[in-house]
Amino acid sequence: MPRFYITTAIDYVNSRPHLGTAYEKVCADVIARYKRLSGFDTFFLMGNDEHSQNVYKSATEQGLDPLTYCDRMEEIFQNTWRSLDLSYDDFIRTTQARHKAAVTDLVQRIYDADDIYEGVYEGWYCVGCEAFKPEKELVNGRCPEHPQQEPQWIKEKNYFFRLSKYQQPLLEHFQQHPEFSVPETRRNEQLRLLESGLDDISISRAGQAWGIPLPWDPKSVVYVWFDALINYAAAVGLGTDAERLETWWPADVHLIGKDITRFHTVIWPAMLMSAGLPLPKCVFAHGFMTVNDQRMSKSNPATIIDPLDAAKRHGVDPLRLYLAKEVVFGDDGDFSWDRFDERYNADLANNLGNLVSRVTAMAHQYRQGRLVPVGDSSPRLRDVSNDVVQAYRRAMDELAITNAAASIFRLIDATNLHIAETAPWALAKDPSQADRLTQVLFDAAEAIRLAAVLLSPIIPASSREILRRVGATSDSLNLDRDARWRPEGERVLIQGAPLWPRFEKKTSKEKLVSEPVPPTQEPVAQNPAPGTATDQRISIDQFMNVELRTAKVIAAEAVPKSKKLIKLQVDLGTEQRTILAGIAEAYQPDSLVGRTIVIVANLKPAKLMGIESNGMVLAASPEGGKPVLVTVDAEPGWRVR
Ligand SMILES: [Zn+2]
Numbered sequence: 001m002p003r004f005y006i007t008t009a010i011d012y013v014n015s016r017p018h019l020g021t022a023y024e025k026v027c028a029d030v031i032a033r034y035k036r037l038s039g040f041d042t043f044f045l046m047g048n049d050e051h052s053q054n055v056y057k058s059a060t061e062q063g064l065d066p067l068t069y070c071d072r073m074e075e076i077f078q079n080t081w082r083s084l085d086l087s088y089d090d091f092i093r094t095t096q097a098r099h100k101a102a103v104t105d106l107v108q109r110i111y112d113a114d115d116i117y118e119g120v121y122e123g124w125y126c127v128g129c130e131a132f133k134p135e136k137e138l139v140n141g142r143c144p145e146h147p148q149q150e151p152q153w154i155k156e157k158n159y160f161f162r163l164s165k166y167q168q169p170l171l172e173h174f175q176q177h178p179e180f181s182v183p184e185t186r187r188n189e190q191l192r193l194l195e196s197g198l199d200d201i202s203i204s205r206a207g208q209a210w211g212i213p214l215p216w217d218p219k220s221v222v223y224v225w226f227d228a229l230i231n232y233a234a235a236v237g238l239g240t241d242a243e244r245l246e247t248w249w250p251a252d253v254h255l256i257g258k259d260i261t262r263f264h265t266v267i268w269p270a271m272l273m274s275a276g277l278p279l280p281k282c283v284f285a286h287g288f289m290t291v292n293d294q295r296m297s298k299s300n301p302a303t304i305i306d307p308l309d310a311a312k313r314h315g316v317d318p319l320r321l322y323l324a325k326e327v328v329f330g331d332d333g334d335f336s337w338d339r340f341d342e343r344y345n346a347d348l349a350n351n352l353g354n355l356v357s358r359v360t361a362m363a364h365q366y367r368q369g370r371l372v373p374v375g376d377s378s379p380r381l382r383d384v385s386n387d388v389v390q391a392y393r394r395a396m397d398e399l400a401i402t403n404a405a406a407s408i409f410r411l412i413d414a415t416n417l418h419i420a421e422t423a424p425w426a427l428a429k430d431p432s433q434a435d436r437l438t439q440v441l442f443d444a445a446e447a448i449r450l451a452a453v454l455l456s457p458i459i460p461a462s463s464r465e466i467l468r469r470v471g472a473t474s475d476s477l478n479l480d481r482d483a484r485w486r487p488e489g490e491r492v493l494i495q496g497a498p499l500w501p502r503f504e505k506k507t508s509k510e511k512l513v514s515e516p517v518p519p520t521q522e523p524v525a526q527n528p529a530p531g532t533a534t535d536q537r538i539s540i541d542q543f544m545n546v547e548l549r550t551a552k553v554i555a556a557e558a559v560p561k562s563k564k565l566i567k568l569q570v571d572l573g574t575e576q577r578t579i580l581a582g583i584a585e586a587y588q589p590d591s592l593v594g595r596t597i598v599i600v601a602n603l604k605p606a607k608l609m610g611i612e613s614n615g616m617v618l619a620a621s622p623e624g625g626k627p628v629l630v631t632v633d634a635e636p637g638w639r640v641r
Pocket of ligand 1: 130146
């Protein structure tokens, strides 16, 4: 069985995990689960970095000994990670005996290679970064990352690592292995740094109690960064189990934040070269996550989101999907509650969840839940699914998890289209179409099964539930075996509560002119609810008489002499139209261009201020207040119902 070893950065335990930390771990989990699904014997490592002066300080301030403090923090971290359904195989702590053994082993190897010498370090040290800071990096005498802290001036006996000796070997490694440092932007940054030359670095601190002593000079401890990097090899047996090290080292992927790329693509490989150990195959640096476009920072509490709070909003899997799908892996990305709500409704409530409900409901309404294929599968749906599986695998193999997630939604969209075009509720009225109806529903269930298999690394628990509902097993899934269109076999579908109920913001005063209705109810709500004879409700047919469609605004201008009207040019995919909208008090015309709005497409034309308006724009308005346009995340021309 091929092996795959993936690690994440280990976290300082002087603060709690936040959404940015969780982002990295979720992405690593998606990759690890994908590799297991692909038949790899996978080892997924996470852990905590405990030999930090900040940890020592925080512990002392709370009157705890540092190890007790670290034990408590470990509980908080692991509780968070388990709650997010992370499937790590091991959790290393740098205070563990196995890590100390590995650090001792590695620094001794480097010492024996004559790559460590004694010297004096004199200069600035930022405790916030736990890093030596050259004068030129300080701004107004402070570390730009930690302007609230005074950097320390240090003059002490240090041991230095001959990093400069590895400039040429590293350059060669970068050239021979372009896959070693990704994405390319990070690789190029490090290449430029390498080309400009490397200074030797201090790797020890003198006179400190908290850390791992140097084997040849126990009065000095290993500098926390040098110590931390070694965890990746410690977890697979360096210094404790040579056979295990042989089996699992080198790591296939170190997943890290882009700010620590230098430590991982320059210093760590040089340490390994000096120690005579192979280098990791790939260091993938992900981008930063911002909150409402602001960088996360303790001085701005609104940007510090506890991942467990985010998971409480819509569930763990919706959060995982958002992190994997909405932030281009490798780039910076943003989180906002509004965007999270919007994507939850769009991807899960209205799309995937709705599809599962409809198909299981129709299978029960028309076939008592049992579907046995009677003819050929829909060639189009089968082709799309084959395409999607290929695109998904290609993307995942390149760690392009955003693209992989997006490709699955192509299959989900195609399945929705399959239902819309074949109209099972119409087939059900015609006895001569009985076989076709069975096949249409079978194909839809099969496409959902495939989508759920592909989604299993991203939303594992939901994927299992979807598989159960479409009558498939979720036990030991295998991509080669299970991500293939299966034209045969009986399926027994199971109905259940909505997987993801639509999220409605609690707005007390706002009244929507027209709330877009998710396309749930055609097949099952044909009969009016009992006891509605005297009320004002309309039938589904009456509602369907109103043709609502999405439209993209391509131009907008004020109507001369009118305070209220804006003239819009909109694109419906198949045609363009002019529509007048009474929204000038709320919107600047320019701000409307590019938005996708909802219009009543089958309204009789009307002339206003000498201009013919073909349709009506939907907007919500509070009593006596300004209108808010109904905008959607959709392509132009889609039917809204
Ligand atoms: Zn700093």
